[in-house]
Amino acid sequence: MNSSNADLPPGQRERDSFPRFGLTQFATRFPAQVDTIRLQILGEVRAPIEIGLAELQGLPRIELVADFHCVTTWTHKGLRWGGVRFRDFYQQLVLPKAGPVSGADFVILRGQDGARSCMSLQDLLAEDVLLADCLNGEALGLDHGAPLRLLAPAHYGYKNIKHLDRIEFRRSSVGYRPSAYRFMEHPRARVAAEERGRWLPNWLLRLLYRPLIGPTAARFEQALKERRP
Structure with a gap:
């Protein structure tokens, strides 16, 4: 860890x-x-659709440099990401093709590994939110x-779903279940506002999370080594 x-x-x-890194149940997924x-x-849309690489390639590509903030209190600075803005994706593909109903601004994001999180459409349409396929000049790795x-650089890492393959638009959060315990997922999870979770004070969440960083990173790394040939 850096002391500054x-x-x-x-x-x-x-x-x-x-x-x-992530919730430990996803280390081997x-x-x-x-x-x-x-x-x-999917969700409350006029027509469920599937969007592939060819359609994403028709959107403007951008690169941005952003820090990554994990809710467990570690930050890695200066990562260079490449991809397409979620805003362009939503306006040019989702709106005309899927047609989310009015008020469907609660968005559930799911990964191939089973991880899921939620964000408001308002936050997803921020200028720095990407569907990213590149990191530091190379295609994303496993x-x-x-x-x-x-x-979503302004939000804690658990909102930044990996292996993304499903996006659901809903008018409310009724029936939504996060991957973690509910106290661990804030509806917005903005880093600047230190929205780490719900109900528990931030000093307590920091105290609970920090001892888990080393063992969790080691578990994920070991699982990845065992997965690779």
């Missing part, structure tokens, strides 16, 4: 490495398909979300 944290968001500490991008658009992931 003055320029980081509240409660964060800089980490030199960018580990494969891997995507079935890493070579082909298929995004299902460790960081291949073939496609969400990147």
Whole structure:
């Protein structure tokens, strides 16, 4: 860990490495398909659709440099991401083809590994939110979300679903179940506001999370080594 944290968001500490990381139950879960991008658009829409690589390639590509903030209090700085803006994806593909109903602004994001999270449509339409397929000039690897992931730099890492393959638009959160315990998932999870979770104070969440960083990173790394030939 880097000892200089003055320029980081509240409660964060800089980490030199960018580990494969997440809830421990996902350490041994891997995507079935890493070579082909298929995004299902479901929920309260006029017509459920599937969007593939060819359609995404028709959108403007951008690169941006952003820090990654894990809710467990570590931050890795200066990652260079490539992909398409979620805003362009929504306006040019989702709206005309799937047609979410009015008020369907509660969005559920699911990965091939079974991970799921939610975001408001308002937050997803921010200028720096991407459907990312590249990291530091290379195609995403298995460790960081291949073939496609969400990147929402202003939000804690658990909102940045890896191996993204399904997006659901709903008018309410009724029936939604997060991957983790409910106290661990904030509806917005904005880093600057330190929205780590719900109901428990941030000082307690930091205290609970920090001892888990090393063992969790090691577990994910070991699972990845065992997965590779």
